[in-house]
Amino acid sequence: MTGWVRIAGLGPGNDSLVTPEVTEALAQATDVIGYIPYVARVAPRDGLTLHASDNRVELDRSRHALDLATQGRRVVVVSSGDPGVFAMAAAVFEAVEAGPASWRQLDITVLPGITAMLAAAARAGAPLGHDFCAINLSDNLKPWSLIAKRLRLAAEGDFAMAFYNPRSKSRPEGFEKTLDLLRSTCGRDRLILFARAVSTPEERLTVTTLGDATPGMADMRTVVIVGSSRTRLVENSRNLIVYTPRSTPE
Amino acid sequence: MTGWVRIAGLGPGNDSLVTPEVTEALAQATDVIGYIPYVARVAPRDGLTLHASDNRVELDRSRHALDLATQGRRVVVVSSGDPGVFAMAAAVFEAVEAGPASWRQLDITVLPGITAMLAAAARAGAPLGHDFCAINLSDNLKPWSLIAKRLRLAAEGDFAMAFYNPRSKSRPEGFEKTLDLLRSTCGRDRLILFARAVSTPEERLTVTTLGDATPGMADMRTVVIVGSSRTRLVENSRNLIVYTPRSTPE
Structure with missing residues (x-):
């Protein structure tokens, strides 16, 4: 048996947002590896071993997947959303680069998924209907000064912005600083969207302004979208409509 | 019959990247509306009317969809990739905002898809494995000065960047100016990826540096990704690996 690794995106939560390509990879797998709540989304079956691990062990998990593939196993590393956006793909390639030469011979493929910001949008x-930035607000792996610099530049460029990992228990103050910085650069009337657990039974959407936003509106399962100066809220009796027009006048 | 509009993303080209949610909407539709090559991806069947239109008539197409839904039709507006990223969703909401009050009562939903930059990544x-910007390089709907400003700010922030619509027959010089600007701000050694028609038989990937990149490497079916200063190319006998590490040192 020839081993391989597929780094697969499960989308934001609902099975109707999992691509057929990912479903097929899971059907062929001998092993599924990932963070506990993502592995829990894969149905057990004969011949499939599920390896669920805790958060913040991405490199260990990657090495485990690469080791198993070297032994001829067919391994799917599962991420929520898209594996290439603040998820497992970069971790696996970090492990490949630092690992034994044999890992560079492996068949490794990334299978894209619906990432949280696009499900939320x-x-x-269509709040991301024009130019936008995606920023990971976690300061686990980069200094806060770099996050603040990118926020300032994104505001100066009038990009819409999508924030991943806005807030965790271990660093409750970071998102408060983000809101303060954005209020001073974008103004209090700028639209902000909090989208929690989109496409799951726990889904909750909140649209407000930077002036009325509070840090408690975000948690670990929330993606946050801040509009550009052109982003608009349209009153509608049926659906929530927040969108950024395609054009910017001269 | 109660009409509705679903603005659906068909992904980058291969049917294995179309979500089950979109497939189900197409199965329920009475009408499919979109740009000719996207409508051509929908299989004809009894009871389904296909309305294919040319490029650059996004607002007409949107009004047509909203009109049909008002008459009780079930209308799917198809986009390639994700409809919320430089595609039809913003156009439909522009039409709703400017249109008759009855359009605001309509059931309108956006169904996300795999957008070109994430399929290419x-x-x-995993070139977009860390903070990144998505920029539409077309100057049809915004001035070149704004594009140039955003490119400079994105480079200053050391974001990776994904470019949509890098080059068209009507404005061949814009992408050359983009490459010149990026060479002067990011240096000639920065990695750049040209990904054409990903997941189709015409797929072609080219990885090079800004110093060696030429405008002719992009066309209308190409998405371009420029790495951050941290983006790396790993030599590998099996797969192409361009990735951006998750961490940035202090």
Whole structure:
């Protein structure tokens, strides 16, 4: 048996957002590896071993997957959303680069998925319908000064912004600093969207302004989208519509 | 019959990247509306009317969809990739905002898809594995000065960047100016990826440096990804690996 690694995106939560390509990879796998809640989304079956691990062990998990593939196993590393956006793909390639030469011979493929910011944007309308930035607000792996610099530049460029990992128990103050910085650069009237657990039974959408936003509106399962100066809220009796027009006047 | 509009993303080209949610909407539709090559991806069947239109008529197409839904039709507006990223979702909401009050009562939903930059990133490894910007290089709907400003700020922030619509027959010089600007701000050694028609038989990936990149490497079916200063190319006998590490040192 020839081993391989597929780094697969399960989308934001609902099975109707999992691509057929990912479903097929899971059907062929001998092993599934990932963070506990993501592995829990894969149905057990004969011949499939599920390896669930805790958060913050991405490199260990990657090495485990690469080791198993070297032994001829067919391994799917599962991420929520898209594996290439603040998820497992970069971790696996970090492990490959630092690992034994044999890992560079392996068949490793990334299978894209619906990432959280695009699932959230779809629910709200089209807030990312024009130029935008995606920023990971976690300061686990980069200094806060770099996050603050990128926020300032994104605001100066009038990009819409999507934030991953806005807030965790271990660093409750970071998101408060983010909101303060954005209020001073974008103004209090700028639209902000909090999208929690989109496409799951726990889904909750909140649209407000930077002036009225509070840190408690975000948790670990929330993606946050801040509009550009052009982003608009359209009153509608049926659906929430927050969108950024395609054009910017001269 | 109660009409509705679903603005659906068909992904980058291969049917294995179309979500079950989109497939189900197409199965329920009475009408499919979109740009000719996207409508061509929908299989004809009894009871389904296909309305294919040319490029650059996004608002007409949106009004047509909203009109049909008002008459009780079930209308899917198809986009390639994700409809919320430089595609039809913003156009439909522009039409709703400017249109008759009855359009605001309509059931309108956006169904996300795999957008071109994430399909391209997956093929290459994980070049968007850290903070990044998505910029539409077309100056049809915004001034070049704004594009140039955003490119400079994104480079200053050391974001990776994904470019949509890098080059068209009507404005061949814009992408050359983009490459010149990036060479002067990011240096000639910065990695750049040209990903054409990912997941289709015409797929072609080219990885090079800004110093060696030429405008002719992009066309209308190409998405371009420029790495951050941290983006790396790993030599590998099996797969192309271009990735951006998750961490940035202090």
